[in-house]
Amino acid sequence: MTDHQALVRPNIIEMDPYKPIVPFEVLSEQLGRPTEAIIKLDANETPYGPCPQAVDALTRIADEMPIYPDPQSRRLRERLAEYTGVDMAHILCGAGADELIDLTMRLFLGPGDAFVNCPPTFGMYTFDGGLVGAQEIVVDRCADFSLDIDAVEGTIRETGAKIIFIASPNNPDGGVVDHADLERLLALPLIVVMDEAYMEFSHAESVAQRVPATPNLIVLRTFSKWAGLAGLRIGYGIYPLWMMDHLWKIKQPYNVNVAADAAARASLDNLDLLLERVERIKAERDRLFTLLHTINYLTPTPSDANFILCDVSGIEAGELKRRLAEDHGILIRYYNKPRLENRIRVTVGKPAHTDALIAALRQIGEGL
């Protein structure tokens, strides 16, 4: 009898299952608290939601709903060209930066091809690399989470890796790539992907405007974080023109739906409001950092993003997460894996969220 399962691609049989997030409503049921009584600081979403104009835009797309969307997202790319300062011919939109990571992987990597990943970092690089059957070459970051640029350079020369993925600011520590390190990477014979999902929150400047004159640089951005559109799935990539020719061939024709497109355009039309919120989040990040420093069992890492990674001592990070959720209705992310032993990551919320979190952390600290 045929073993039908043996027909599945071997690299997929060997892949670990993806660990999906628990939906907010399910969590709220598990915790026995209504969603409004939960402070969600676990997924780097904005506490301010989308701008009202984006919500409004969704009420005006009825005519567009029965019709397939523009495969080239022209109207949105025109606005993005103004926002980024890069000609729209370089811009490709997708269902979140996640889709563009996947598409970029599929453009360059086939089974056995090597890519470099520098953990701790965003998990989708490993996930999407596994999906195409590529070989992940891991070069750990230094203790301060900066790139180990000598090791990266050596590894690329030795392995002939085709592409490297770097988040800047990096998730989960919030650090940005050093300018000189980026120059060294760009001088190598490989493609450099700068994932700028959190760039709006950073003091550093985007490298997007360098893309047109840099044949091996890609920049990925998203509306998920600063614009409050994570649920609509809308992001974009900025690519050299020679890559765009191929990307148009391989992307799904209708990957950006009309709702996401309309909300993203409305967001770009209301930058003043959204960027003022970003400024509020940046100010709150600084206040949260100072307050986290006063908790004697936590050591926060300075961050250029909308989250702060903390070293935990005297209590297990998983236990801390559990107590914050069950006793206080505050959700955070915890890690306990190599290079991220006993850490938590806290998303920057509103001032009241910070106050509630700090009060809960103090209360937990009293019992330690």
Ligand SMILES: Cc1ncc(COP(=O)(O)O)c(C=O)c1O
């Ligand atoms: C570094 C990084 N890149 C990309 C993404 C995904 O963004 P999107 O929601 O646009 O798919 C995330 C989300 O957490 C992230 O942390």
